[in-house]
Amino acid sequence: MSQIEVNTELNLKLSKAAKEVIKSILEGEKKYGELWFGSESGRNKAYEELKRKLPEGLYVIKQKKAWDEKENREYFVISISARRSTKSEVPVIKTQEVSKPEYKESEEYKKLARYFGSTIAGAIVKYSEQYHIDPFVLASIMVAENSAKGSKEEIEIIGRRLKKNPNYYNERTAGEGEKASRGLMQITEPTYETIKMLLGDKKTSYKDVINNPELSIKYAAKYVSYLMKIGEESSIEKIAAAYNAGPNSKYIPKEYIEKVKNAYKILTQ
Numbered sequence: 001m002s003q004i005e006v007n008t009e010l011n012l013k014l015s016k017a018a019k020e021v022i023k024s025i026l027e028g029e030k031k032y033g034e035l036w037f038g039s040e041s042g043r044n045k046a047y048e049e050l051k052r053k054l055p056e057g058l059y060v061i062k063q064k065k066a067w068d069e070k071e072n073r074e075y076f077v078i079s080i081s082a083r084r085s086t087k088s089e090v091p092v093i094k095t096q097e098v099s100k101p102e103y104k105e106s107e108e109y110k111k112l113a114r115y116f117g118s119t120i121a122g123a124i125v126k127y128s129e130q131y132h133i134d135p136f137v138l139a140s141i142m143v144a145e146n147s148a149k150g151s152k153e154e155i156e157i158i159g160r161r162l163k164k165n166p167n168y169y170n171e172r173t174a175g176e177g178e179k180a181s182r183g184l185m186q187i188t189e190p191t192y193e194t195i196k197m198l199l200g201d202k203k204t205s206y207k208d209v210i211n212n213p214e215l216s217i218k219y220a221a222k223y224v225s226y227l228m229k230i231g232e233e234s235s236i237e238k239i240a241a242a243y244n245a246g247p248n249s250k251y252i253p254k255e256y257i258e259k260v261k262n263a264y265k266i267l268t269q
Contacts (some may be wrong), residue, residue: 025080027193036066036075043076050078108135111267115139115155117163123214127221132227135235138221140263141243145186146172150259152266166213185220195219198226236264 021033037043050060066075104122112121124142127230128135140150146169147154169184181188187195190208199222209215212266220243227242240260244253 022080033080035078035080037062037078038075043078047078050080071249112136112139115159115267117159117166119166120162120213120217123217124221127218131221131225133221133224134157136264136268137239137260138217138224139267140236140260141220141224141240142185142217143263143267144240144256144259145181146184147259147263150262150266155266156262162213167211169264170211170213183216184213185216187216187219187223192219195223195226198222236261 018035021035024030032182035043035046037046047060054060060080063213066077077264093226104118104125106125108128109121109125112124112207115121116124116139120142124139125135128138143150143155143158146158170188172184173180173182174186175181175188178190178245187209189206196202196204196219199219204215209219223244224239227239227247230247231242237257240257241252244256245251
């Protein structure tokens with residue numbers, strides 16, 4: 001971080017964004033602000049300096065660490081207030097200041113994140129837990145929908161693409177007309193309508209689902225849960241067949257089932 005004069009009285013080692021936060025409080029534009037640091041030592045050093053140099057009327061509080069969902073990392077927070085306050089009185093920015101999700105400590109998440117990155121792995125484990133399904137089955141279906149054999153090499157290719165860009169498969173379309181499947185989880189429009197009804201979701205459009213990998217995974221997870229319930233069967237073969245061909249189809253997609261099983265074996269190792 002470069003040295004920036006916050007005002008004529010302060011000379012702190014803070015970022016430009018941090019300077020603006022303090023300036024806005026000093027000028028009365030707002031009564032409260034936050035400074036986020038990438039390390040605890042950096043936060044603590046700034047906290048001690050601010051305690052000494054902040055002008056009268058401003059108060060600094062050392063907050064607990066916070067978790068940023070978008071960046072998938074921890075930050076260490078200092079709050080600055082225009083009045084003396086306790087930690088319990090400090091406003092919480094709910095969209096950012098949340099605890100690290102428990103599923104990100106799971107072995108399932110760690111294994112899947114190694115292949116697909118935190119965004120995709122997080123969505124798979126999160127919605128698998130929510131709808132009580134095996135996250136590796138869901139991940140294996142994702143692989144099968146975007147590969148020829150579900151091989152380790154194909155999984156690694158898919159993973160590299162998704163790590164670099166979680167939206168990589170948004171535009172992928174297979175088939176035509178009503179039977180066309182789209183997006184990361186290759187959901188057809190009739191299947192989307194079924195899942196939408198199951199979820200009671202009146203706001204999310206088909207376009208939303210196929211253009212958002214997290215929504216695509218959420219809808220696929222709910223669908224797998226539904227298939228398990230109506231079929232009273234939790235075997236990977238039956239789930240894969242129903243996901244690919246439909247719950248009432250007599251057709252057995254043997255090659256697709258093998259892809260799912262291959263991927264499952266690799267991902268769970």
